[in-house]
Amino acid sequence: MLLSCLIGVPLVGAIALGLLPLPEQEAKPARLGALAVWLVTVGLTVAAIAQFNPADSQMQLLETVPWIDRLGLGYRLGIDGLSLPLLALNVLLTGIAIFATGDKIRRPRFYYALLLLLSASVNGAFAARDLLLFFLFYELELIPLYLLIGIWGGDRRGYAATKFLIYTALSGIIILAAFLALAGLAGFQTFEYGPLLAFVTGMDSPLGGAGLPLGTQVLLLLPILIGFGIKIPLVPFHTWLPDAHVEASTPISVLLAGVLLKLGTYGLLRFGLGLLPGAWHAAAPYLAIWATVSVLYGAFAAIAQGITNGDMKKMVAYSSVGHMGFILLAAAAATPVSLMGAEFQMIAHGLISALLFLLVGIVYKKAGTRKLDALSGLFNPERGLPLVGALMVLGVMASGGIPGMAGFISEFLIFSGSFKDFPVHTLMSMVGTGLTAVYFLILLNRAFFGRLSDRAVNLPSVSWWDRAPAIALAVPIAVLGLLPSLLSVWSEAATNSLAAIARLGIAG
Amino acid sequence: MIDLLLKTSWLVPCYGLFGGLATLPWSTRAITRTGPRPAAYLNLMMTCLGFLHGAFAFRSLWGQPAQSLTVPWLNVGELHLSLILELSPVSLGALELVSGLSIIAQVFALGYMEKDWALARFFGFMGVFEAAIGGLALSDSLLLSYGLLELLTLSTYLLVGFWYAQPLAVTAARDAFLTKRVGDILLLMGMVALSNLAGSLDFTDLARWAPTAHLPMWQATLLGLALLAGPVGKCAQFPLHLWLDEAMEGPNPASIMRNSVVVACGAYVLVKLEPVLSMSPVVQGVAIALGTMTAIGASLVAIAQVDLKRALSHTTSAYLGLVFVAVGLHQSDVALLLLLTHALSKSTMFLGVGGVIATTTCQDVRELGGLWSRMPATTTAFLVGAAGTVGLLPLGMFWAMYRWMVEPTVPRWTLLLLLAVNFLTALNFTRVFALVFGGVPQPKTRRAPEVPWPMAVPMVSMTVVTLLVPLMLERWQLLLSRVTTVTEGVLMLDVPLMVALVMSGAAGVALGAWCYLRRGAVRPVRLPIAAVQDLLSYDFYIDRIYRLTVAAGVGAIAQITAWIDRYVVDGLVNAVGVAAIFGGEGLKYSTTGQLQAYVLVFLLGVSGFVAIATLSRGVMPF
């Protein structure tokens, strides 16, 4: 029941916030309500972690309720070492988002209800063990996010929200098509992950058949790649992301970069590599190229933002594009080491990009601009944002893969695990890591070093309440960087088993 | 007890880290009503504790075989990563050198930075700096060393950019980070390749693996070059040397560390990697070539510098070039000896430089002069440091150079290189000494009282230490195992070699004195060809070359990417899709009128169900 509760509690909370007769304009009651719900989900997550057996590579905490049997649709939940950390990340970042939301938010009840709905649906997507159920949650998550960008966003929120919606809805439909086709090939008996995998590989398949021919697999993999490629996003499907980030408010950006992009990479690992290993293996060399292009493209686009004195948030958004490319590279190599790197990168990037967006958000809130040419000297201890600057140094260094922080571990594991199969691509991606330092140094040097710009000479104080969420993210970034085994023990069995599935693809 | 101190000597670098963390209440401005000096005292205290701890460990390890401490860190698949520390006389000695110099630099900073309200942040950085260098001294795994080298890159960035509102310091910090990072990334590439090829990243394992690896030559060469790049950046070797010059924008106490032990870190890793590098003769050739080029080039550049700190920092590059040559020739012991003697004497010189700057508010050697009679500690520190850095008097560097040249396997041309570097450095130091301390007082040196004790005590201490280096070398000959010792070298008594060394140094001093100290000498001396002088004083225009090539290239690619992003990728999408369907007036969303949007969303959601239902009816057989 734990997993259902993890979905249900925020869902019920969202409905309650929406319906209860709380004062409409006052943010505090709604905020407290959301926090209470969040605290319960934290407790549930801790319970789930306590019950989870890290040595077991299989799905755990299983829940099965037959739903629409005729469609093969079942309410089947379960988590493994791949999804558990992401689930925990989602819960953590939901809390950060609630904390980072200002007091003067418009329509607070609706806002917090949507936030909880978003959290519930993402939890559902990570816990779904059924393709169709995953898709339903994947679609469900779009609605609150779309509204959160579209209502509480910046000046061009309408454009950005619509663009986001079109892209991701398209992504959903393409994925749905692939899922339906796969289930159809298997005779529409079930949408459950396990049997479908067996059907594809032809090993011990309860659905019969001797495995899916490679050509069919590739045809199925293509829509999955494009669908999740939009969500991740990979070049050239990425242009919705910078717009969405620029227009989204800070807490929403935190969630968008922190967890929602991970739905894409998670989907790619689970339903691309994990479901169609044969096709994956065939596509891997091209995927590695795609990954490298994404990495370098994201990095250079971010540098362009830097040298043209662009928007800090756009820069961080493009850096996300680059950093998500690493995950595709790792997935293409599909070795135990690289997959652990991918898992690590999902968590590390979730924490780091959330931190960076939070900090950019504080700068924006205080200085009223994110333009690099309007900002300088924010390190000034008296009138600038010195502690925000210090945390920013930590954040960008973590993002740039400086050892001692989580980003390095993931990058090292990815590179180390991918080098054997794709040496050139790996080396090119490492150049991307080096370029990360270039644009983030531009960001630091322009915005934080130098004399405080005239525009920023009279900024409001930053309170410890503003800083607390950022500090709460900085701590795990450093801890995971120093003690990576804290995370790897939970995922090792799962990533190993995923690597084993990938080897099936090679053998087949 | 002693055993416990030895077993826990991995803690020694951590003391610096704790000290750095202890500065947080002041550096984060949690405490503002009182000043930041307690942070400095705490940091200094931790460093002293570390020094004492290390000293006890060093004593108890004396005469014992090296020990190693292994901390399992991360196991993923076939990748087993451990953090390994080697406790040997060499590593603990290096650690003591680092802690000792850190104490010196910190006490000096108490005086030098007394008017700086960001003292806590400075000492915090110094603590991290010291921890990273100390950790490198002990590290016996490439992974750990790499991590610490990167941490060093970061703390260099922070220390050089300490005066964050000073524009040149900001660019210097950026350039320091990026040039070092270029080396680091290449090193990371080498490390990733090595982890796949050798299956381990421990130096001991690598040393065992390398002779039996039999890699294809191109592979071994590429691998070696990548591994070489990290130390090239760290040691400020051509072509990644420009950062050291710029890093002189940072506060002088950090420059003391930077010109002695920080640059040595890269060379230390290089020494550790020597077995892997020697798999390819090309790599050795490259190491020797880069070292030679830097040694000669930087020595010449140093002579053309008018900035006091830069005139010395380029000689640091030059001496590290010699170290590169020594490593390239498989003379690790000589390399370590050079590093040790250079670190001690160069830091003594930089203490003197700090005294001059603190007193005169000036770094321009052309505006200085006549300081000697009023600043005894500063003058002596500079003079003794200089004498210890060149092979002239029987101080540290003389014996290190001598020890190198008596090695039977050393090729003859290295003697020429060594004599040339020695000559040029002696000339440069004489020039600087004559301009700064000799001659008559200039307007800016008219009032030059000697620095107060927090700066004078470190100077005098290091002066004494520099003078004692030959004794230490003699006594600690065990430090350098495997090969003939210094004393045996002395017993060989290669008189012509000694004479050659002394003569090269003396010739430099004589030429410098003739140019700058004789009556009526023109100051400053201009070379007959102005272009050559400019070429040298602007360091072969290396920063401009980088700006026009690498920086411009990256910028151009970025601009092209941005253009493609805007007009091709996004433009296409907007033109075909979004703009056409939703660009119209009908769907302009305001905060209140969201209806269309809701409808769209729910339609999309429902369409999914409809799709399923239709499919299930049409296709499903039941």
Added chain:
Amino acid sequence: MTLAPSNPPQPLAQLPLGDIIDRLLRGEALLLDGPQAVVEVVGVLHSYGIVLDAYSRNLIYIADNTFLQLFPFFKYFNGQISLGKWLKHLWHDRINYEYAEYCMKSMFWHGGGALDHFVDSPEFRRLARTAIAAKIKSNPLIQGIDRAFPEFLLEQVRQLAYYSALGQFWRIMSDIFMDLSAAYDHGQITQIPDVVTLIQDGLVAAAATPVTYGVEIGGQRYDILPASANLTFLMDTAVPYVEAVFFRGTPFPGTISYNAQAGQVPVAQERFSYGALYADPLPIGGAGIPPTLLMQDMRHFIPPYLHEIYEAGLRHEDDLLVKICVSFQKSMFCVTTAAISGLAPHPLTSTVPEERSANVAYLTGWMERLSHSQIRAANGQQP
């Protein structure tokens, strides 16, 4: 003080800062008058007076009691050493006397005035040598160093003379500022010209106060700056001090590169413009900005009426040091006005045409120096 020679008469509006010359000729100050300006100036000078009192006592203590001590560990204790005081000292809960020494060194380094000439005179050399000989007669090591580096101890004695001289100067300034504060509390100060007048009167009254220095060694007194040298308060400490600290100063490492090749620091000391009237208040509190120490010292003595104004700002206490510095700069323009007025060839408000044109020429020289100062910013105007 280096002042420009008289210029041919020109319409005021064409001169640099012509509007300010016009104001000064009407008996107003460099700083624009206004109720808040008065509160800021008086309040900050109140705390400055208290800090200067501590600085001056300590400088004089160091000069008198740590004569040629190599390790004056407790030089900031003014002779009152106790465990409690030492612990407070370690906790850095104290006045930052380093700033006083910084000003002293600045004054010593820039020189100027009769004091500067005197410490180079044979007379001084003789006096100092006698005192040095008495001090080191039982210390062969120092005697040896003294022989090898003959100017070493002499230079230290010169520096100690400046310690004492600045201490004596600040002693008087502190009293003037405390008088000002008391007068304000009694309601006698209502506008900026009142402030200027009071300071100017104080300076004029103390102008001829002699500056002397001597130390006691082994029970015997040794004159270093004898009364016969005729060093006086106004011309030999105040004027060089204003030149060295208000105008020239030293480049802050936090904003200026010392790199010789960059050439950011002028070769000629006369062209230095890093002093209190020029410095940008915004970086105060950051790294490498020495005046932060002074602002930090003053923060403890800000009177409540001024503190209220600071508290009302957007950042409350967070940017206190910058706000103090802004006020401090305003007050220093008042002190400068007093100095300008006091040194003027004729009373500035004179309407006699010859006197007036002489005054204009005199003020033009000042304004040329002040044209790059922060006076516009202090008056809330665009530069």
